[in-house]
Amino acid sequence: MLGNLIFPEIEDLIKNRNLATLREVLAEYSPADLADLLTDIPSEMDQAVMFRLLPKDVATDTFEYLDVEIQLALMKSLGREEVSHILNDMSPDDRTALLEELPAPVTKQMLMMLTPEERSIANKLLGYKENTIGRLMTPDYIAIREDLTVEDVLANIRQFGKDSETLNVIYIIDEKGKLIDDIRIREILLSPLERRLSDLMDGNFVHLVANDDQETAVEVFKKHDRTVLPVTDNTGILMGIVTIDDVLDVAEEEATEDIQKLGGSEALEEPYSTISLFGMIKKRAGWLSVLFLGEMLTASAMGFFEHEIERAVVLALFVPLIISSGGNSGSQASTLVIRALSLGEIKVMDWWFVIKREFLSGLVLGGILAIIGFIRIMIFQYSFHTYGEHWVLIGLTVAFALVGVVTWGTLTGSALPLVIKKLGLDPATSSAPFVATMVDVTGLILYFGIAMILLSGKLL
Amino acid sequence: MLGNLIFPEIEDLIKNRNLATLREVLAEYSPADLADLLTDIPSEMDQAVMFRLLPKDVATDTFEYLDVEIQLALMKSLGREEVSHILNDMSPDDRTALLEELPAPVTKQMLMMLTPEERSIANKLLGYKENTIGRLMTPDYIAIREDLTVEDVLANIRQFGKDSETLNVIYIIDEKGKLIDDIRIREILLSPLERRLSDLMDGNFVHLVANDDQETAVEVFKKHDRTVLPVTDNTGILMGIVTIDDVLDVAEEEATEDIQKLGGSEALEEPYSTISLFGMIKKRAGWLSVLFLGEMLTASAMGFFEHEIERAVVLALFVPLIISSGGNSGSQASTLVIRALSLGEIKVMDWWFVIKREFLSGLVLGGILAIIGFIRIMIFQYSFHTYGEHWVLIGLTVAFALVGVVTWGTLTGSALPLVIKKLGLDPATSSAPFVATMVDVTGLILYFGIAMILLSGKLL
Numbered sequence: 001m002l003g004n005l006i007f008p009e010i011e012d013l014i015k016n017r018n019l020a021t022l023r024e025v026l027a028e029y030s031p032a033d034l035a036d037l038l039t040d041i042p043s044e045m046d047q048a049v050m051f052r053l054l055p056k057d058v059a060t061d062t063f064e065y066l067d068v069e070i071q072l073a074l075m076k077s078l079g080r081e082e083v084s085h086i087l088n089d090m091s092p093d094d095r096t097a098l099l100e101e102l103p104a105p106v107t108k109q110m111l112m113m114l115t116p117e118e119r120s121i122a123n124k125l126l127g128y129k130e131n132t133i134g135r136l137m138t139p140d141y142i143a144i145r146e147d148l149t150v151e152d153v154l155a156n157i158r159q160f161g162k163d164s165e166t167l168n169v170i171y172i173i174d175e176k177g178k179l180i181d182d183i184r185i186r187e188i189l190l191s192p193l194e195r196r197l198s199d200l201m202d203g204n205f206v207h208l209v210a211n212d213d214q215e216t217a218v219e220v221f222k223k224h225d226r227t228v229l230p231v232t233d234n235t236g237i238l239m240g241i242v243t244i245d246d247v248l249d250v251a252e253e254e255a256t257e258d259i260q261k262l263g264g265s266e267a268l269e270e271p272y273s274t275i276s277l278f279g280m281i282k283k284r285a286g287w288l289s290v291l292f293l294g295e296m297l298t299a300s301a302m303g304f305f306e307h308e309i310e311r312a313v314v315l316a317l318f319v320p321l322i323i324s325s326g327g328n329s330g331s332q333a334s335t336l337v338i339r340a341l342s343l344g345e346i347k348v349m350d351w352w353f354v355i356k357r358e359f360l361s362g363l364v365l366g367g368i369l370a371i372i373g374f375i376r377i378m379i380f381q382y383s384f385h386t387y388g389e390h391w392v393l394i395g396l397t398v399a400f401a402l403v404g405v406v407t408w409g410t411l412t413g414s415a416l417p418l419v420i421k422k423l424g425l426d427p428a429t430s431s432a433p434f435v436a437t438m439v440d441v442t443g444l445i446l447y448f449g450i451a452m453i454l455l456s457g458k459l460l
Numbered sequence: 461m462l463g464n465l466i467f468p469e470i471e472d473l474i475k476n477r478n479l480a481t482l483r484e485v486l487a488e489y490s491p492a493d494l495a496d497l498l499t500d501i502p503s504e505m506d507q508a509v510m511f512r513l514l515p516k517d518v519a520t521d522t523f524e525y526l527d528v529e530i531q532l533a534l535m536k537s538l539g540r541e542e543v544s545h546i547l548n549d550m551s552p553d554d555r556t557a558l559l560e561e562l563p564a565p566v567t568k569q570m571l572m573m574l575t576p577e578e579r580s581i582a583n584k585l586l587g588y589k590e591n592t593i594g595r596l597m598t599p600d601y602i603a604i605r606e607d608l609t610v611e612d613v614l615a616n617i618r619q620f621g622k623d624s625e626t627l628n629v630i631y632i633i634d635e636k637g638k639l640i641d642d643i644r645i646r647e648i649l650l651s652p653l654e655r656r657l658s659d660l661m662d663g664n665f666v667h668l669v670a671n672d673d674q675e676t677a678v679e680v681f682k683k684h685d686r687t688v689l690p691v692t693d694n695t696g697i698l699m700g701i702v703t704i705d706d707v708l709d710v711a712e713e714e715a716t717e718d719i720q721k722l723g724g725s726e727a728l729e730e731p732y733s734t735i736s737l738f739g740m741i742k743k744r745a746g747w748l749s750v751l752f753l754g755e756m757l758t759a760s761a762m763g764f765f766e767h768e769i770e771r772a773v774v775l776a777l778f779v780p781l782i783i784s785s786g787g788n789s790g791s792q793a794s795t796l797v798i799r800a801l802s803l804g805e806i807k808v809m810d811w812w813f814v815i816k817r818e819f820l821s822g823l824v825l826g827g828i829l830a831i832i833g834f835i836r837i838m839i840f841q842y843s844f845h846t847y848g849e850h851w852v853l854i855g856l857t858v859a860f861a862l863v864g865v866v867t868w869g870t871l872t873g874s875a876l877p878l879v880i881k882k883l884g885l886d887p888a889t890s891s892a893p894f895v896a897t898m899v900d901v902t903g904l905i906l907y908f909g910i911a912m913i914l915l916s917g918k919l920l
Contacts, residue, residue: 030664032684065685154614157649167646168628168687185645186627189617204490222712224492225525225705227628227687244704245685251708252682255715256799262719263795264788272800273810277817281824284792288866291788292829296836298780303846309776313769316776320758320783320900327787328724328751328896332744335723339716340732350733357737364741369752376756386763406748436788440780 010037014046023053031058035065038074048077060089068101069274084113092118093138093246096125100135133217134210136250137231137240143171146180146201151193169228171238172201179230179238181205207232210239217242218251219344258342261428262335264291294437298323301441305448312459314387315451318398319444325369326405326443330435333358333413338427341417351418355411362410369406370399390458397454401447408446409439470497474506483513491518495525498534508537520549528561529734544573552578553598553706556585560595593677594670596710597691597700603631606640606661611653629688631698632661639690639698641665667692670699677702678711679804718802721888722795724751754897758783761901765908772919774847775911778858779904785829786865786903790895793818793873798887801877811878815871822870829866830859850918857914861907868906869899 013022026034034054041047051074054062063071063086075083087095087110099107099122107126111119121139128134142161144153153170161167170188172181182205183197191200207230208217220229227244257267266283268275275283302309302319309316337354340346346354377395380386387394413435417427452460473482486494494514501507511534514522523531523546535543547555547570559567559582567586571579581599588594602621604613613630621627630648632641642665643657651660666684668677668691680689687704717727726743728735735743762769762779769776797814800806806814837855840846847854873895877887912920 030666030684032666036683065683154649158651161646161650167649185649186621189614189627189645190621191618206490206492221705222708223496223525224490227704244687244708245681248682248704248708248711252711252715252803255712255719256803259715259719259722259795259799262722263792263799265792265796268796271803271805272796273805273813277820280796280817281821284821285825285828288785288788288792288825289828289832292781292785292832295781295784296833298784299777302777302780306773306777309769310773313766313773313776316769316773316779317759317762317766319776319779320762320904321752321755323780324755324758324783324787324896324900325748325752327784328748332723332725332748335719336725336728336732336740339719339723343712343716343731345731345733353733357740360737361741361744365745365748368745368749372749372752373756436784440784444780 010050011041011046014041014049017049019049019053022050026050026053031061032065034058034062038062038066039070044073044077047074051078052082056085057089060086064090064094067271067274068098071098072101080113083110087113088115088118091138091140092121092125093136093242095122096135099126100130128210131214132210133208133212133214133231133242134239136214136217136242136246137210138243139240141169141171141230141238141241142167143173143177143179143238144197145174146172146196146198148197149193150188150191150195150197150200153188153197154193169230169241170197171230171241172197173238177238178236179205179207179232182230205230208242209234214247214250215254217247218254221247254342258338258428261426262338264288266429291436294434295440297437297441298444301444305444308448308451308460312451312455314394314459315397315448318401319447321373322398322401322405322447323440323443325402326409326439327436328409329362329365329406330409330413330439333361333410334417334435337414337417341421341427348418348422351415354414354418358410358414359407362407363403365410366403366406370402373402374399390455393454393458397447397451400450400454401443404446404450405439405443408442409435412438470510471501471506474501474509477509479509479513482510486510486513491521492525494518494522498522498526499530504533504537507534511538512542516545517549520546524550524554527731527734528558529730531558532561540573543570547573548575548578551598551600552581552585552700553596553702555582556595559586560590588670591674592670593668593672593674593691593702594699596674596677596702596706597670598703599700601629601631601690601698601701602627603633603637603639603698604657605635606632606656606658608657609653610648610651610655610657610660613648613657614653629690629701630657631690631701632657633698637698638696639665639667639692642690665690668702669694674707674710675714677707678714681707714802718798718888721886722798724748726889751896754894755900757897757901758904761904765904768908768911768920772911772915774854774919775857775908778861779907781833782858782861782865782907783900783903785862786869786899787896788869789822789825789866790869790873790899793821793870794877794895797874797877801881801887808878808882811875814874814878818870818874819867822867823863825870826863826866830862833862834859850915853914853918857907857911860910860914861903864906864910865899865903868902869895872898 010022010025013025029037038047038050041050051059099110102110111122114122125135125137142157144156157167168185170183170185171179172183174180181201181203183200187200206220206224206226208220210231210233221244228241230238231240231242233239260267264287266286268280268283270279374395377387377391377398381391416434420427470482470485473485489497498507498510501510511519559570562570571582574582585595585597602617604616617627628645630643630645631639632643634640641661641663643660647660666680666686666689668680668689670691670693681704689702690698691700691702693699720727724747726746728740728743730739834855837847837851837858841851876895880887
């Protein structure tokens with residue numbers, strides 16, 4: 001937004017290579033704003049020109065705010081020494097995010113540019129599986145032993161705290177490096193200087209485990225309202241910390257994935273604006289084809305009733321209305337249940353609660369649509385005599401089919417995510433296509449079945 | 461989860477009113493866990509029994525972690541004095557969230573229970589419109605003047621910091637209360653004791669405005685990777701702070717609303733597990749009826765081609781397949797575009813970029829389905845002679861219709877959210893029904909139109 005407002009001026013300065021003025025103008029902006037500006041510059045060469053003008057520290061901070069795609073483009077334009085400086089200066093969690101995106105040989109090259117110390121940190125973080133908490137963590141924290149006083153701690157921080165990502169919490173470890181407590185910096189700041197840490201300890205702390213899934217981190221942060229949490233290995237040894245800003249990103253990515261899957265494509269895993277056309281089509285064609293193959297069963301189902309349609313073409317007219325109502329009620333139900341599952345509002349073992357209330361909802365919702373549908377047929381009959389002498393029976397067929405299809409759609413839509421979750425799969429991925437297909441095919445059978453009962457001897 | 465594991469034991473203790481042991485057992489848990497435990501207790505009376513056993517401070521902390529529904533239930537069971545204690549002790553942002561949910565007369569009663577000081581804070585926070593940043597903020601922050609030294613500040617915090625929600629950042633204000641800088645506590649902790657704050661200041665700070673929408677807060681927190689941000693009024697006077705844990709909740713609520721709206725219902729605004737059956741049906745019936753009314757146009761469109769269906773019933777068999785393919789591709793496109801809009805990855809002014817690539821995607825995706833569809837008809841023809849002598853023409857009709865319908869679905873699905881956003885409405889709310897209706901109706905017209913061209917003189 002900012003970038004769009006002031007962009008013309010800066011673009012001119014870059015174009016005219018008016019670097020002295022540009023440097024002055026850029027000095028006014030924060031790293032986050034500079035990252036925005038850089039992102040808005042179309043030419044990669046111009047991006048590099050602008051980036052080179054930033055003071056070293058600001059450059060690294062700005063670099064950390066950039067999207068990985070732009071980071072990669074920039075690194076191509078920068079010299080080896082500049083890249084090495086940035087890599088060594090970046091905070092470990094951001095660096096891990098960048099290294100992950102590189103092809104393996106390039107990652108290796110980059111790792112070589114790091115100081116031995118930073119390299120060992122990077123290797124350690126890269127050792128954790130994707131989507132584990134280990135990948136989010138940074139080893140920059142302050143851990144001390146319990147026998148220090150508040151004054152010692154403050155002196156300690158002043159001396160050694162420069163590198164740590166957050167000073168909001170101090171971690172207490174035992175002689176083996178095992179986490180035994182956390183103390184918020186506010187406790188320390190509010191205590192008399194001579195108090196010992198052991199007096200401030202309550203042995204009550206929350207921690208994450210490095211091999212756990214990142215989704216766990218989102219839940220724990222939300223439950224305990226923390227801004228930073230310690231990460232241990234399986235034996236309780238303190239390995240690093242995770243800050244909430246990284247978790248906010250994870251939460252948002254998860255929501256995006258859920259939304260995209262519910263919309264019937266695979267998760268794009270890249271911003272819509274930067275994913276390639278081919279990449280996007282690949283993510284979309286799969287499910288669309290699966291859905292299509294499933295929907296082919298509707299042609300077979302319709303074929304089964306071909307003679308009925310021949311004798312009463314009027315029945316065909318309501319087919320789209322009936323199956324779309326089933327589909328809509330099914331997607332309502334599955335969306336609500338999937339979101340409630342992913343927020344932890346309901347669990348698989350609550351299935352009876354869900355099924356009971358969805359069955360009732362389906363009956364009521366189907367009833368509402370049935371009334372609207374019947375009135376619509378009545379109005380058309382009185383106005384245009386569209387449906388002939390048997391219009392009441394046709395209206396009743398449509399109405400009963402709607403109650404049945406909507407109830408069935410609601411039930412299927414709510415039950416399938418629970419079943420899929422129970423099987424250990426992701427409900428967001430797999431529900432939509434199954435619900436759509438099942439509801440459409442069974443909806444058709446139900447509709448024509450009801451028609452055969454109500455209209456036999458009359459229209460059929 | 462925790463609640464489920466240890467629940468039987470605690471339930472027994474409550475049932476047998478074995479309060480001494482219960483009190484001991486409860487002392488082991490953190491407020492967040494206690495809140496989980498309370499939530500899992502089915503009877504409101506038992507909840508109150510357990511809650512009363514908690515030490516006063518722990519009780520207030522636990523109360524803050526509870527959902528508003530349970531807070532309200534608990535307050536009914538507690539005595540006036542207990543309620544007054546909790547209300548006065550709660551942090552202002554959590555209290556505001558609770559007071560908002562109460563009917564106006566009850567809110568008034570509650571406000572009366574507060575000390576004059578706390579009441580004025582609550583009234584101030586309640587004065588901001590719903591969904592503004594003002595509602596999220598807490599006035600518990602530390603603001604000081606720039607002429608102090610680091611040592612003064614630390615002493616100051618030790619003396620007056622008890623009430624402040626976070627000590628991670630210190631705010632510098634001028635004599636009028638205007639915010640002029642923020643200094644992270646790490647800067648202060650890392651500086652020599654005799655250094656003046658004015659030397660640490662850089663005049664570069666990010667702030668929120670109390671009347672702005674809460675969505676702005678999510679964006680600013682993400683952009684600047686902060687855990688706490690100051691809030692000013694329109695003139696720059698410091699009013700309070702917002703912490704990231706409240707913003708994480710806002711981000712999640714927003715995603716939930718988007719997901720529920722995309723699923724074709726109104727946002728529930730309450731957890732699925734606690735909303736009443738009637739409340740939920742109300743949220744769902746509206747859009748379902750609107751969609752149904754829209755889909756009624758399909759019956760009219762089909763009616764328009766009644767004679768063609770009579771002469772070639774085979775055409776009717778593919779109607780569900782064709783319109784569901786249009787619907788699926790439309791919902792893919794609209795979901796992706798809506799999420800990209802809400803993440804700020806694309807803006808309305810990028811419409812040409814979006815339309816161009818969705819048009820191409822639609823052609824390719826439609827082409828893929830057309831090939832699958834044609835092959836399916838070919839296989840059935842060779843196996844069962846289902847479609848008679850004109851099967852190639854029928855296959856081509858279906859194939860061309862699929863290309864047309866999928867391209868049209870993709871275009872409509874991507875363009876409508878942009879149009880709706882341009883009109884200042886919420887794309888998540890209104891896109892699904894319009895896309896579905898438009899694509900289904902025009903899909904039918906397209907399909908029968910192509911059939912009339914290709915099959916006239918043959919089947920028609």
